[in-house]
Amino acid sequence: MRDNTTKTIFWAFLTPDYKAMIEQLEDMARQGWMLEKINSFRAKFRAIPPQNITYYVDVFPGSGVLDADDNPRLMEYRKLCEESGWHYVTSRGHLQFFCSSPDVPAVPIQTDLEIESNCIKSTVLRSEYLGMLLFFIYMLYHVFRITRFDYRDLLTFTGIASDYVYPFIVIPMGVWFVYIIIWHIKLVRCVKNGQPMPTPSLKSAKLRAGIIYLILAVFVIIMFLAILGDAVTGAPYVLFALIPLPVGLMVGLGLKKFFKTSNNSKKNKVVVLISGLIAAAVLASFLTLGLLSGFLGRDYDEIEAIPADYLVLTLEDFPGYKEADIKMNSLDRHMSPIVPEQFDYWEIGENHQSISSEYYRAVTPYFARKIFVGKLEEETRYGKMIDAPASDWDADEAFYFRDKQQILLIKGTVVIYVDGDFDLSDPEMRNVVISKLLVKQ
Amino acid sequence: MAREQLKTLSEPMYYILLALTSTEYGYGIMQKVEEISSGRVKVGAGTLYALLARFTKEQIVYLVSDDGRRKSYALTPKGLEMLKHEYERLNQMVLDGTRYLESGGSNER
Numbered sequence: 001m002r003d004n005t006t007k008t009i010f011w012a013f014l015t016p017d018y019k020a021m022i023e024q025l026e027d028m029a030r031q032g033w034m035l036e037k038i039n040s041f042r043a044k045f046r047a048i049p050p051q052n053i054t055y056y057v058d059v060f061p062g063s064g065v066l067d068a069d070d071n072p073r074l075m076e077y078r079k080l081c082e083e084s085g086w087h088y089v090t091s092r093g094h095l096q097f098f099c100s101s102p103d104v105p106a107v108p109i110q111t112d113l114e115i116e117s118n119c120i121k122s123t124v125l126r127s128e129y130l131g132m133l134l135f136f137i138y139m140l141y142h143v144f145r146i147t148r149f150d151y152r153d154l155l156t157f158t159g160i161a162s163d164y165v166y167p168f169i170v171i172p173m174g175v176w177f178v179y180i181i182i183w184h185i186k187l188v189r190c191v192k193n194g195q196p197m198p199t200p201s202l203k204s205a206k207l208r209a210g211i212i213y214l215i216l217a218v219f220v221i222i223m224f225l226a227i228l229g230d231a232v233t234g235a236p237y238v239l240f241a242l243i244p245l246p247v248g249l250m251v252g253l254g255l256k257k258f259f260k261t262s263n264n265s266k267k268n269k270v271v272v273l274i275s276g277l278i279a280a281a282v283l284a285s286f287l288t289l290g291l292l293s294g295f296l297g298r299d300y301d302e303i304e305a306i307p308a309d310y311l312v313l314t315l316e317d318f319p320g321y322k323e324a325d326i327k328m329n330s331l332d333r334h335m336s337p338i339v340p341e342q343f344d345y346w347e348i349g350e351n352h353q354s355i356s357s358e359y360y361r362a363v364t365p366y367f368a369r370k371i372f373v374g375k376l377e378e379e380t381r382y383g384k385m386i387d388a389p390a391s392d393w394d395a396d397e398a399f400y401f402r403d404k405q406q407i408l409l410i411k412g413t414v415v416i417y418v419d420g421d422f423d424l425s426d427p428e429m430r431n432v433v434i435s436k437l438l439v440k441q
Numbered sequence: 442m443a444r445e446q447l448k449t450l451s452e453p454m455y456y457i458l459l460a461l462t463s464t465e466y467g468y469g470i471m472q473k474v475e476e477i478s479s480g481r482v483k484v485g486a487g488t489l490y491a492l493l494a495r496f497t498k499e500q501i502v503y504l505v506s507d508d509g510r511r512k513s514y515a516l517t518p519k520g521l522e523m524l525k526h527e528y529e530r531l532n533q534m535v536l537d538g539t540r541y542l543e544s545g546g547s548n549e550r
Contacts, residue, residue, distance in 0.1 A: 058487050060487070073494075076467070076490065076512065077486070077487070077490045079467070079511070080467045080468060080471075080486040080487075080489060080490050081486040081487070083467065083468035083471075083486070084468060084471055084485070084486040086486065107471070107483040107484070107485050107486075108485050109485045109486050109487040109488075110485050110487045110488055111453065111483055111484055111485035111488045112451065112453050112484075112485075112488045114451070115487075115488050115491045115492065116487070116488070118491075119487070119491065
C-alpha cells in the first residue's frame with residue numbers, strides 16, 4: 001500500500017545556495033509537508049495540515065564530520081535556539097534546520113553578518129576549498145595521463161572514458177568552483193559594506209544544482225557503463241576495479257557511526273580517521289590485487305578450439321612447425337568503441353616452440369596509427385627495429401624486431417604484431433601471416 | 442567576528458557585555474539585550490553562541506555555573522574593564538559630537 005503520510009524528494013543544492021532551501025521548505029509546509037530528515041541527496045517529509053511555517057537554515061561549526069551528534073557545543077547551541085523560539089528539525093553536516101511558527105516571530109538565529117560569515121568560512125567554504133584542492137590533484141593526474149598517452153587506453157572502454165571523456169569533467173566542476181569563489185567574494189563585500197547576505201532564489205539555486213549534478217551523474221554513468229562494457233566484451237576482471245567502492249563505503253559508514261556517537265577528542269578521531277583510511281586502502285588493494293592475480297594467473301590450458309572467425313595465428317599454421325601437443329595457450333578477444341576488433345593469442349608447444357599474435361582493427365586509420373606508434377615505442381625499448389619491405393607485406397609500413405622473428409605492421413585501420421620462433425622474413429612464413437590475418441580483413 | 446584583538450566592540454558585543462554585568466544564562470542574555478536597548482537590538486541564538494564562545498576563550502566572560510540544563514555567564518575583571526573602556530570611548534564620541542554640532546560646527550564652512 002502506498003504511504004501517504006511521508007514523502008521523499010530529491011534534494012540537491014550547491015553549498016552557497018543553502019539559504020534557498022528555506023523557500024522550498026516553506027513551500028512544502030504550505031502544501032502540507034513538514035521536513036523530517038535530510039540526507040545527501042534526499043529530503044523526507046511527513047504529512048501535516050497545510051500551514052505557514054517559518055524555517056531557518058544555519059551553519060554551525062561544531063557539527064562537522066568528526067563531531068558527535070550529541071556533543072556539548074552542539075547541544076548548547078540548539079538549546080539556545082530552542083529557547084529563542086526555533087525548534088530543531090534536522091541537520092546535514094554543518095547545516096542546522098530549525099522552524100518556528102510565524103504567529104510567534106522569533107529573532108533570526110544569526111543577527112551579525114560578520115559572525116555568520118566567519119562560521120561559513122570555517123565550515124562549508126573550507127570543505128569546498130578542500131574539495132577544490134582534491135579535484136585539482138585529480139585533474140593533474142588526468143593531464144599527466146593525457147601527456148603520457150598510452151595506446152592501450154584505446155583498447156578498452158574504461159581507457160577511452162578516462163582519456164577522452166573524463167577530462168571534460170573539469171567543465172561542470174570548474175563552473176561549480178567559480179561560482180563558489182564569486183559567492184565568497186560577494187559575501188566578503190557584503191560584510192565589508194554592512195549589507196545583508198546574498199540570498200539566491202529557489203529557482204536559480206535549483207537550476208544551478210540540477211545542471212551540475214546532472215552532468216556529474218552523466219560522468220558517473222559513463223564510467224559505470226565503460227566498466228560494464230569492458231566486463232562483457234572480454235575483460236571481466238575490470239569489475240575488480242569496483243571493489244574499492246563497497247570497501248570504502250563500509251569503512252566510511254563505520255567511521256561515520258563512530259564519529260557521530262563518540263565524544264572522544266578531535267585529535268583521537270583524526271588518528272582513527274587516518275588509520276581507517278589506510279586500512280580501507282590496504283584492504284581494497286589486497287582484495288583487488290588478490291582477485292586480479294588469481295584471475296590472471298589462472299591455468300593457460302583451457303582453450304581447446306579457436307573459433308574460425310578469430311584472426312589469430314597458431315603453430316599449426318606454419319610450415320616449419322614440428323608437431324607436438326600444445327602445452328599452454330591463451331586467447332583473448334576484446335573490443336572498444338575505437339578498436340572494435342582485437343585478438344590476442346599465444347601458444348607454446350611441448351617442444352617449446354611458440355607463437356603469439358595480436359590483431360587490432362581500429363575505426364579509423366588515425367587511431368590505427370596511434371596503436372602502431374605506441375606498439376613501436378614499446379618494442380624498440382627491448383630491441384632495435386629493422387625496416388621490413390612494406391610492399392612484400394602488403395602493408396603501409398612494417399618493422400622486424402629480434403632476428404626478424406617479430407613483425408609489427410600497419411595496413412589502413414589494421415595493426416598486426418606477430419612474435420614467434422620462425423623467421424618471418426621468409427616468404428613462406430610471411431604468406432602465412434598475410435593470408436591468415438590480412439587477407440581476411 | 443570580534444574586532445581585531447577586541448579593541449573596539451560591535452553593537453551586539455557591547456550589549457552582551459552590558460547584560461553580563463550580572464550573572465545571566467544564554468536566553469536570559471538575549472532578553473536582557475532587548476530590554477536594555479528598548480527592543481532596538483536583538484541578538485540571535487547563533488550570534489550569541491559564537492560571541493560567548495569567543496568571550497570565554499579570551500577570558501572576557503567566565504562560566505559561573507552549569508547545571509546540565511543551562512549555563513550561566515558573567516563578566517571577568519578583564520571583561521568589565523573592556524566594557525568600561527568601550528563605554529568611555531562611546532561617551533567621548535557622543536560628547537565630541539554634541540559639542541561640535543551644538544556649536545554649529547557643520548555650518549562654519
